[in-house]
Amino acid sequence: MRRTALTTIGFDADDTLWHNESAFRLTQERFAALLADHAGRDHLEERLIAAERRNLGHYGFGVKGFTLSMIETAVEVTKGRVSGAVIGEILAAGREMLALPVALLPHAEKAVLGARAAGFRLVLITKGDLLDQERKLAQSGLGDHFNAVEIVSHKTKAVYDRIFARHGDGASQGMMVGNSLKSDVLPMLEAGGWGVHVPYAVTWALEAADAPAGNARFRALAHLGDLSRLIENLR
Numbered sequence: 001m002r003r004t005a006l007t008t009i010g011f012d013a014d015d016t017l018w019h020n021e022s023a024f025r026l027t028q029e030r031f032a033a034l035l036a037d038h039a040g041r042d043h044l045e046e047r048l049i050a051a052e053r054r055n056l057g058h059y060g061f062g063v064k065g066f067t068l069s070m071i072e073t074a075v076e077v078t079k080g081r082v083s084g085a086v087i088g089e090i091l092a093a094g095r096e097m098l099a100l101p102v103a104l105l106p107h108a109e110k111a112v113l114g115a116r117a118a119g120f121r122l123v124l125i126t127k128g129d130l131l132d133q134e135r136k137l138a139q140s141g142l143g144d145h146f147n148a149v150e151i152v153s154h155k156t157k158a159v160y161d162r163i164f165a166r167h168g169d170g171a172s173q174g175m176m177v178g179n180s181l182k183s184d185v186l187p188m189l190e191a192g193g194w195g196v197h198v199p200y201a202v203t204w205a206l207e208a209a210d211a212p213a214g215n216a217r218f219r220a221l222a223h224l225g226d227l228s229r230l231i232e233n234l235r
């Protein structure tokens with residue numbers, strides 16, 4: 001059997017190892033209820049996504065930027081008349097997100113332990129607020145199984161080149177596993193590595209992308225329970 005050069009596996013965290021986007025959706029429901037007198041649900045959602053898109057370059061990914069974008073949207077749709085009480089409710093909703101207990105996804109622990117036991121170097125690679133990601137990793141109980149943790153502002157080819165050179169044998173001998181085609185899979189394929197898509201039930205509008213066509217290093221799995229078979233087959 002042909003041996004693969006795969007030595008290092010990167011795991012995304014949010015919506016790959018633990019639930020995340022579902023909390024954003026629940027908070028958006030609460031946000032819509034708070035502003036129901038001023039904006040219909042669809043219009044509010046559209047304005048919120050537009051604000052998040054505008055602000056991404058300023059605030060980066062994560063709950064803090066999301067909270068600021070909700071406030072900005074509330075000011076916009078109420079034409080500046082939003083009350084201090086409603087702003088207070090939005091801030092409270094954001095703080096509550098930052099205190100939510102971490103809920104691991106099915107198969108997450110087994111996939112990480114299995115990849116470690118199979119002798120691969122493991123790197124956790126995630127975007128988001130530094131403090132919040134560190135908190136979630138600590139609560140997840142998975143931190144000790146990773147050789148390295150990289151909390152980054154963007155997931156680009158250059159970022160994967162750098163991370164897999166630092167912690168592995170270069171991107172071409174690496175694999176990235178994650179729920180976002182746009183952030184986890186496409187730039188890793190561009191860097192010459194394996195890109196493994198494991199979809200989550202819901203995808204944030206700003207992470208939407210089409211699956212790559214005709215790339216021999218692209219794989220899609222129904223869930224993380226199938227990862228051990230994939231890496232065994234590549235061996």
Ligand SMILES: [Mg+2]
Binds near residue numbers: 178
């Ligand atoms: Mg993710």
